[in-house]
Amino acid sequence: MEVVVVIKAMKALFVIPALLVVLSGYAQEQDSVKVYKKRVLESAEIDILTSYYSQDGDNAAVSGGIGTEKLTDMAPSIIVSIPLNDDDVLTVDAGISAYSSASSSNVNPFDRDDADEFQASSGASSSDVWFNVTGSYSHSSDDRNSIWSAKASVASEYDYLSIGFGGSYAKLFNEKNTEVSITGNVYLDTWNAIYPIELRPFSPDGNGINNSLFTQNTITGNVNYSPSFTRFDSEGRNSYSLGFGFSQIINKNMQGSLALDLVRQQGLLSTPFQRVYFSDVADSFIEGFHLADDVERLPDTRFKLAIGGRLNYYINQMFVVRTYYRYYSDDWGIRSTTASVELPVKISDKFTLYPSYRYYSQTAADYFAPYDQHLSTDEYYTSDYDLSKFNASQYGLGVSYTDIFTGIHIGKLGMKSIDLRYLMYKRDSGLTASMISVGFKFVLD
Template sequence: MKRIYLTAAALMAMLHSYAQSSLPDTGYTARKLKVEEVNLVSSYYHQDGNNAAVTGGIGSEKLTDISNSIDVKLIRHDRKNRKHSYLLDVGIDHYTSASSDMIDLKANSSASHADTRIYPSLGWTMENEAKGSTIGAGVSASKEFDYLSLGGNVMFAQKTKNRMGEFTAKLQVYLDQVSLVTPIELRASQTREHEHYPTASRNTFAGSFSYSQIINERLQVMFLADVVQQHGYLSLPFHRVYFTDGSVHQEQLPSNRFKLPIGFRGSYFIGDRFILRGYYRYYTDNWGVHAHTAELEVPVKISPFFSVSPFYRYYQQSAAKYFAGYQTHQAGEDYYTSNYDLSKFTSQFIGAGIHFTPPGGVFGIKQLNTLELRYGHYYRSTKMNANIISLNLKFK
């Protein structure tokens, strides 16, 4: 983890040097590209449970994930005084998974027990402050052993005349390729994990819409809605499903899925020290899943430079119509899964964060102006639990 911090610091210095270097003299010094901020985020996640989809809804769900990402934001102003922002983000996750290791039930330790995911993205926005409008676009990619995803997006935002409200629309597309790594006993031949696998496509098209409004100096609200359409191979090829007769099958799900989440977010400032941040979302899809999410976070300012933010989230979900547990599905069903992510359950997520912004910089480092540390504990009614801790360092 120390290595990525050193790399980021070196990158910060290089970009700062570039921003300060001599550029052609145009008479518009404000148009020079400069670094606005650099964020380093590291997290550690661990979960455990006994409903692994790889083994048909039973077996260990133990998983550990270590994630590191760095994003660099650069800005400049053009001749019309429009603000251009460029965001480069690179993330690397490494995980070990007991359930993935069971793709081959006879292997003591197979290549699938661990993997590394790399996900870079590049974004651009242009804000016209005079008109109150913003446009933007971005591209992204994600690569791991059995999955490749390429994405793109465009966005538009417009503020109201009094600048108290803003409408935002974002269109996204993800074109994915899934490697068909099937359970070893269901393969036509004894293909090993290092050999070539056929692939199938999975495409996602999404529209995200929001409207934010400043009601007064204490209250701000936001309304959110997403429309998501997925098409292609939506199963996971290494998920087993055991029928009532004891036979084993490969998970089979429809090739289309429509999702519709709608939500509301609000922030209320109580004096100078307390903020109430509330969030509610309703979700429905054509697989029969209906869900409610409610969240409350209460940042408390201990001093002008230090705050603590306890939070709590409650989630309730109905089961997809294609879900059934181990050895519960019956012959003749067109679609079937024993993935407990599609089961009926409730979950709770509780934790707290600390936010530190000393005027002289964190640890006396002037450019390191913010340190944020968050911890959360997650518990699901299916007896799966998890813990996550994350660290965010911001350089400006």
């Protein structure tokens, strides 16, 4: 869970919002006053973003909490924001994520000789491409004190399809020094459940131990391998989120904000291809690979609550301090805290450095246990280390080039900014990861 949050959070670091320009201008002509509105977005903007992510570790959920967690991911995307008139902006965000995973390849580890949890298989699940398209529309009132937006999205991967929609409303008060907002989103997901290869023959329509996997290979350990396995009845998952925000300019040097997020999920919340092993069931092996006793099984509902705050302080023309804190809780037993600090250093009119540090700590879910430590009598169980107790640190360094006059041109596109960032992540469970991201912002002349 934490890694996924980290990966997704990186995209936001390189997108300069195009929907927050809320100034109005006034001019006087002779005896009458005529009101002029500054456009919310002066001209079309294009953000081109890409990132490369790599991780490694020895606690793969696909093989029940042991085995390689090697994964690489390349994720390019493009965001186009188009002003429709003075008040309205249409934004389209399209991206792909192409990954290669030694861990998920072991959904079927027997398509090669000498199956091993710590080696990658060459199966179909060893790589995949995720697609996402999101369209949003925003409208600002004439006085720029009210902003509402609506969005819709679709995302697809080899084992799921997600359709989402939502909207937000923001109101500014106190000469735009105070802002309150509300956001709501709904995601309707459908799994195409993929199960570990050795469990599939034991579903009601399978042929059990007579399957070719077992007749063509030798089972060692407990030779009477006969797991009690059933497929999930439903493959749908719905997520509903509601967020509240409050932002305040405290003085000329300080700005703060608070956010409250509520999330309700229902449906298939287990990952069907993640194995679980029971300590009270004798172990069975093929070529040294431990055959699964079952797959991860978790409750079909989950409620999440997160509350956080930001405090930014302008020290001088060279230094700004940005701080963030969040507390998270859910009804699966996880409690977590996140704290981060970023210190932008403006080294010239056009270049800024962004050193940062982020600390994360969480408790384990009620249903987590390490490899081969669950009991077959448990109702729910998982050995996914994203749901374990761990602490994590993330170190980052970025550099930004900004030219508001767009001196560099590529055809009719003027380059407004370039952002480059490197992040290094480490858990005390042994997982390590790194990511490098780059973003380009262009303005259509």
